[in-house]
Amino acid sequence: PLVPRYGSTPKARRSLFTAMGSSAGRRPLTVLAGGAVLLGALALGAFNLPGSLKQQDSFTSKPDAVAAMETLGKAYPERGTQPITVITPQGRADETLASIRGTRGVDSAREGRTGDGWTEISVLATAPPQSAGETATIEALREQLDGSYVGGPSAEQLDLKDTNARDRLVVVPIVLLSVLLILVALLRSLVAPLILVAAVVAVWGAALGIGGLVFGPVFGFEGTDPGLGLLSFVFLVALGVDYGIFLMHRMREESLKGAEPASAALTALRTTGGVIASAGLVLAATFAVLTNMPMVQLVELGFVIAVGVLLDTFLVRTYLVTSASVALGRKVWWPGALSREPERPVPPKEPERVPAAAH
Incomplete structure (x- = not known):
């Protein structure tokens, strides 16, 4: 109202x-x-x-995909369960593959699809996905693989x-x-x-x-x-x-x-x-x-x-x-x-007047 x-x-x-x-x-x-x-x-x-x-850990309740990844992790504790993807020029695929296998923290690597002059290499780290160990492996791969791209969920x-x-x-x-x-x-x-x-x-x-x-x-x-x-x-x-x-x-x-x-x-x-x-x-x-x-x-x-x-x-x-x-x-x-205007003092209260009839 x-x-x-x-x-x-x-x-x-x-x-x-x-x-x-x-x-x-x-x-x-x-x-x-x-x-x-x-x-x-x-x-x-x-x-x-x-x-x-x-x-x-992105879900408030565990979906089937996460449960399956945990089951794989328990069955194969010595290797990661989420591949790191490396995209390298096709002409350097063998050289890149050898370099990847010699990188510390890499468990295995294998060549995958090829197209438009590029080759995909799937890499499995020894550390669990998105752990400090896998992060160090990704950073090491990016540092030594000049001209290649290191991706995958963890890299993203x-x-x-x-x-x-x-x-x-x-x-x-x-x-x-x-x-x-x-x-x-x-x-x-x-x-x-x-x-x-x-x-x-x-x-x-x-x-x-x-x-x-x-x-x-x-x-x-x-x-x-x-x-x-x-x-x-x-x-x-x-x-x-x-x-x-x-x-x-x-x-x-x-x-x-x-x-x-x-x-x-x-x-x-x-x-x-x-x-x-x-x-x-x-x-x-x-x-x-x-x-x-x-x-x-x-x-x-x-x-x-x-x-x-x-x-x-x-x-x-x-x-x-x-x-x-x-x-x-x-x-x-x-x-x-407004800041330059002087502040006016608060006027004092007037005393209450006593009615004449009260005298």
Whole structure:
């Protein structure tokens, strides 16, 4: 029944977000420090994330193909059960085959199909699939087989891990810089955008940390998907910045109308809290659906994003961004025009007048 209108005066009513804002406004530095310590402690859990996810561990329940590979591994413990594929020029097939057989960690190799000037060689390592030993064998083959290509499922997983590591170094700074520039143009400030960007990075780290605390010990997962960090970052930054714009832009509108920083921050939280909470709950539930999927990658992605959205909605936007804005006062709009306006002192309360009849 309550339809918000632009420029309307919020009704004075006690709500959950009013209570949250009041607690953040009374002791902003204490709330900010406590929240930062909590997020930092949760982010440390990221160091407990299991290693790269092996292909046979990608399912929440064991399929027949994985059971068959395990049966082969028990029957032939001295050799691998998943071939490494080498593609070499046809004219050098014999030379390549001899070089492969002389490589440490190779159990056997045999020539396969030939076509279009290329020959396929199937290689079995002595180490189990996607183990440290097999990875060392793949790297040794790639180093010594000049002009040939070393592939197969294990080599693909190795390439995927390296590619995602490279993408994180490139994509994360580009996304953060792009978002920062957009926020600077929108809010006419440097400090407020930096607060919002720092908030989404903190949420991302804390969500991954919670994943590290539960994926292995609680869910029993043997690894994490190499793309988990990058995909969860992109989703959480996109969603978190949306919520930040709802809150901070309303705060700027209130400041432009003459409200003091603390009053503007609390009014913004009271008027946008319902929108942010509703959107957060819907999005968290949407991504939580992925935890019902039979693929470990999807379960991990859905869990991290759902937890991150809830942290962003009910902790970071409600308490940390609000308390930081209250603590900084007009400095939050530096170097814009709003930061140069003097803060007006709060007028003292007028003493209550005693009615004449009481004398």
